[in-house]
Amino acid sequence: MEKIQESGKVSRSISKTVIYVVCILLAVLSILPFWIMFVNATRSTPEIQSGLSLLPSSHMMSNLQVLRDKSFDALQGFKNSFIISSAATLCTVYFSSLAAYGLVTYSWKLRGPFFTFIMCVMMIPSQASAIGFYQFMYKLHWTNNFLPLILPAIAAPAVVFFMRQYLLATLSIEIVEAARVDGSGEFRTFNRIILPLMMPAVATQAIFAFVANWNNLFMPLILLTQKEKYTMPIMVSLLRGDIYKMEFGSIYMGLSLTALPLFVVYFLLSRYIIAGVALGGVKE
Amino acid sequence: MRRKDVSYAKYGYIFTFPFLLAFLIFSLYPILYTAVIGFTDMKGLIPKPIHILDNPFQNFKDLLFDNPSFRKSLFNTGLLWLTNFVPQMLLALLLTAWFTNRRLNIKGQGLFKVLLYMPNIITASTIAVLFSTLFAYPMGPVNSLFQMLGWTDGPIFFLQDKTTARGIVSFIQFWMWYGNTMIVLIAGVMGINPALFESAAIDGANGFQTFFRITLPSLRTILLFTLITSMVGGLTMFDIPQLFLAGGPDDSTLTTSMFIYGQAFKGSYMYNRAAAASMIMFLISGILSCLLFYVMRDRDASRLKKIQKQKYRTAAKSAAREV
Numbered sequence: 001m002e003k004i005q006e007s008g009k010v011s012r013s014i015s016k017t018v019i020y021v022v023c024i025l026l027a028v029l030s031i032l033p034f035w036i037m038f039v040n041a042t043r044s045t046p047e048i049q050s051g052l053s054l055l056p057s058s059h060m061m062s063n064l065q066v067l068r069d070k071s072f073d074a075l076q077g078f079k080n081s082f083i084i085s086s087a088a089t090l091c092t093v094y095f096s097s098l099a100a101y102g103l104v105t106y107s108w109k110l111r112g113p114f115f116t117f118i119m120c121v122m123m124i125p126s127q128a129s130a131i132g133f134y135q136f137m138y139k140l141h142w143t144n145n146f147l148p149l150i151l152p153a154i155a156a157p158a159v160v161f162f163m164r165q166y167l168l169a170t171l172s173i174e175i176v177e178a179a180r181v182d183g184s185g186e187f188r189t190f191n192r193i194i195l196p197l198m199m200p201a202v203a204t205q206a207i208f209a210f211v212a213n214w215n216n217l218f219m220p221l222i223l224l225t226q227k228e229k230y231t232m233p234i235m236v237s238l239l240r241g242d243i244y245k246m247e248f249g250s251i252y253m254g255l256s257l258t259a260l261p262l263f264v265v266y267f268l269l270s271r272y273i274i275a276g277v278a279l280g281g282v283k284e
Numbered sequence: 285m286r287r288k289d290v291s292y293a294k295y296g297y298i299f300t301f302p303f304l305l306a307f308l309i310f311s312l313y314p315i316l317y318t319a320v321i322g323f324t325d326m327k328g329l330i331p332k333p334i335h336i337l338d339n340p341f342q343n344f345k346d347l348l349f350d351n352p353s354f355r356k357s358l359f360n361t362g363l364l365w366l367t368n369f370v371p372q373m374l375l376a377l378l379l380t381a382w383f384t385n386r387r388l389n390i391k392g393q394g395l396f397k398v399l400l401y402m403p404n405i406i407t408a409s410t411i412a413v414l415f416s417t418l419f420a421y422p423m424g425p426v427n428s429l430f431q432m433l434g435w436t437d438g439p440i441f442f443l444q445d446k447t448t449a450r451g452i453v454s455f456i457q458f459w460m461w462y463g464n465t466m467i468v469l470i471a472g473v474m475g476i477n478p479a480l481f482e483s484a485a486i487d488g489a490n491g492f493q494t495f496f497r498i499t500l501p502s503l504r505t506i507l508l509f510t511l512i513t514s515m516v517g518g519l520t521m522f523d524i525p526q527l528f529l530a531g532g533p534d535d536s537t538l539t540t541s542m543f544i545y546g547q548a549f550k551g552s553y554m555y556n557r558a559a560a561a562s563m564i565m566f567l568i569s570g571i572l573s574c575l576l577f578y579v580m581r582d583r584d585a586s587r588l589k590k591i592q593k594q595k596y597r598t599a600a601k602s603a604a605r606e607v
Contacts (some may be wrong), residue, residue, distance in 0.1 A: 012388070019382050019390060026379075027399040029459070034406070036425050037414055052428035095302045102299025106292050114300060121307060123512070123573040124315070125520045127541050128566035131548055131559040132317030133310070154306035169597060186295045215407045217523045218541070222549055233409040237527055240413055251417055259410050266405045270398045277401070277464055278471030279597065 034259065040252035048248045063253040070243055070250075074257040076228060077235040084146050084220075084231060085213040088153035092209040093202050095154045100163030101190055105176055115164075121157040127218060134222050144226045149219060159205050162279070166201040204276035207269060214262070232258050315566070321559035328553050343560035354561060356535050357543040364450065364525070364539065365518030368457035373510070375458075376465035381495050383466075384473040386481075397470075400463035408460070412527035415456055419443055446536035449529055453537050456524050465510055472506040473499055475598075512576050519569050540565050 040048050043057040067074070103115060137148045171194070179189040195202070217233040224230060230238075239254045266273065323340040326332065337343070347354045379400075383393050390396075403411065418425045422439040430436045442448045476499065484494050500507075522541040525531065531538035531546075538546075540561065548558035 016388060016390075019388065023379075023382075023390070023392075023396050027396060030399045030402050030463070033411075033414060033418060034402075036418065040425070048425075049423040051423070052425050052432065095306070099300045099303040102296045106296035106299070108293040108296030111296060118303075121311070123516060123569065124311065125516055125565065125569050127520045127522070127544060128562045128569070129311060129314035129318050130544065131321055131555055131562055132314035132319075134548070135321065135555065136314055136317060148310075152306060152310035155303050155311060160303065165597075186292065190299075211405060215409075215523075217409050217526075218545070222545070233407055233523070236407065236409040236413055240416070240527055240530075248417065248420070251413070255410050255414050255417075259406050262406055266402065267398075270401075273405070274397055274401060274467055277467045 034263075037252050037259070038256050040249065041256040043249055043252075045246060045248045048252075059249055060253070063247075063249040066247055066250040067254055067257075071227075072235065072238065072250075072254055074235065074254070077230055077232045077258075078261070080146075080229060081214055081232040084149050085210050087146070087150045088213045089206050089209040091150060091153040092156045092159055093206050096156050096159035096205070097163050097195060097198055097202060098190065099160045100167055101171075101194055103160070103164050104167040104171060105173065118157045118160055121155070122161065130218065130222060133219075137223060143223050144229050145223075146229075148223055149213075149216075153209070153213070156209065159209065162205060163198065163201055166198065170197065204272060204279060207273055207276060211262075318559045318562050321555055322563045324556050326555045326559075343556050344564065347557065347560055347564065351557075353535060353538065354540075354543055357538045357540045358564075360450070360525075360535075360537060361519060361521060361539045361541075364454055364457065364521060364537070365515070367450070367454040368461070369514055369518065372458045372462040372465055372514075373507075375462050376469055377500075379462075379466045380469040380473055381491075381499065383470055384499070385491060387491075397463075397467060401467060402463070403460045404464045408523035409527050411456060411460065412524045415452065416443065416528050419452060443529055444533055446533055449533055449537055453525050453528055456528070457518075457521070460524075461514070465514075468506060468510060469503065472503050476502045508576060508579065512573060515572055515576070516569055519565060519572075 035054065036052070039054060039056050041063060042060040043053065044059040044062065047053070047057055047059070103111060133148070134143075137143055137145075142148050175193060175197075176189060179193055184192070215233060216231075217237070220231045220234055221237070224234065236255065236258050239251050244251050244254075320334065320336075322343055323336050324334050325337055326334065339345075382388060383390055383396075419427075419442045421427065421441045421443065426442070427436075427439045430440065440448075442452060480498050480502070481494065484498055489497065520541050521539045522545070525537040525539050526542050526545070529537050531542055544558045544561050544565070546552070547554040547561065
């Protein structure tokens with residue numbers, strides 16, 4: 001920071017230089033580990049051990065082959081993660097919008113208490129209930145099933161909170177009343193009129209719900225024991241195992257494969273994601 | 285005229301019912317179940333009928349007084365949270381001060397925001413494994429880099445030393461989250477009434493004064509929000525320490541979540557002990573949240589909140605436009 005004074009032009013340009021240098025260093029710090037990861041995914045293990053390089057080499061295919069030989073099925077993991085994440089995301093955004101609409105539009109007796117209750121639920125760490133959840137699912141024979149990873153997404157307190165804030169700011173009750181006069185039922189009004197109105201909020205929250213579910217490690221690790229059900233983060237955790245001990249090239253390749261889709265999505269949507277953080281962050 | 289008297293109140297219950305149902309089944313019941321297991325002797329892979337211990341609090345007592353591993357995990361969780369949160373907050377505040385200073389008018393802000401936020405989007409497991417590979421011994425990218433720059437003579441065994449291992453875990457958390465904190469803070473600053481800054485400028489306040497007298501006090505609510513989410517996140521820290529070093533060396537990066545996972549799911553099936561540990565974690569997070577909420581309520585903010593929320597929204601939109 002600097003002293004801002006009318007005569008401080010010189011000191012301002014000095015501090016500006018400092019700021020740019022710091023920002024560029026931080027940006028490099030953000031990129032470098034991933035850059036090394038992608039570069040090393042194309043290098044052989046001896047090359048990696050002989051020193052750092054920032055230029056790709058030519059062993060991409062052989063690294064990929066090693067991964068395949070050790071039955072690292074990135075495609076299957078990708079598919080599983082995608083099924084779980086998209087289903088959970090749909091549950092989250094639809095039912096949270098519905099609950100938020102219920103909270104905003106109708107005046108019912110327990111409206112206030114219900115909102116307080118949602119605020120409290122937001123504070124509960126998910127791991128606190130993991131043991132009971134596992135035992136419960138075990139009894140239902142739902143381990144190795146995607147349902148226990150999808151259905152709990154229906155109750156997403158933070159998303160309800162966000163949607164409520166959005167509706168309070170944007171929804172005018174006249175729309176709902178006009179729809180009623182035209183003979184639309186309450187559910188129909190919600191699905192056909194309100195949900196499309198909420199699209200900006202829904203899109204933001206959908207991105208976050210998707211990323212959060214995609215990145216979830218704890219629950220899938222507990223519940224899924226069959227290899228063909230593994231999600232992407234579990235596949236990544238396998239790369240830590242002994243069978244890859246000396247195969248640095250293929251470890252980097254495996255990591256790159258799990259990170260690549262996220263990079264693509266991030267750079268396509270970065271503007272919305274960042275706006276979403278800014279919005280979603282201001283919860284209280 | 286009669287139609288106006290139709291009561292739609294029941295739809296309030298209907299529309300919030302799925303949320304309530306899912307919460308009761310998938311959250312409340314498991315939490316109560318966990319609490320009950322904490323008072324039993326439930327162990328082993330084969331389910332047995334629930335049997336409450338003669339001394340119901342035995343599991344809790346054992347954990348708190350006779351289990352050095354659990355105490356260590358609590359200590360580590362606190363230490364790792366503090367050592368990543370404090371620098372994260374400081375850097376995020378500094379960047380916020382720079383990016384929101386109109387006189388400085390930093391170019392390329394959008395690009396910086398996109399890049400600094402990037403580590404937050406990549407799967408934590410990927411990042412944990414990536415860093416453990418980057419810090420490999422004797423020849424890993426970081427060791428190579430240090431030698432190239434002439435910082436060390438021989439290779440360093442980063443992952444064998446308690447301090448560096450903890451330091452790296454903290455660093456990863458810091459590195460993943462400061463961009464996120466920064467963006468939240470920037471949105472907060474943009475929601476502050478510009479007239480405040482203008483009058484400060486007219487009164488001749490310099491950058492330091494403006495930041496400490498106007499920006500920071502106005503950010504109180506957001507700072508506390510960041511504190512709460514970061515605290516709940518910190519208490520449940522799992523992916524990074526688990527996959528980075530699996531708690532090593534010598535349990536120095538073992539966190540409470542990892543302890544729970546290790547007790548119940550890594551072959552020892554000590555469900556009762558894990559459940560008791562979960563309940564202790566739950567209590568700690570509850571107490572800390574209440575404490576923070578109390579601090580939050582203490583001040584006059586609630587009146588202003590409504591007005592500000594409105595402004596944050598427009599601020600976030602314009603923050604997005606700049607990207």
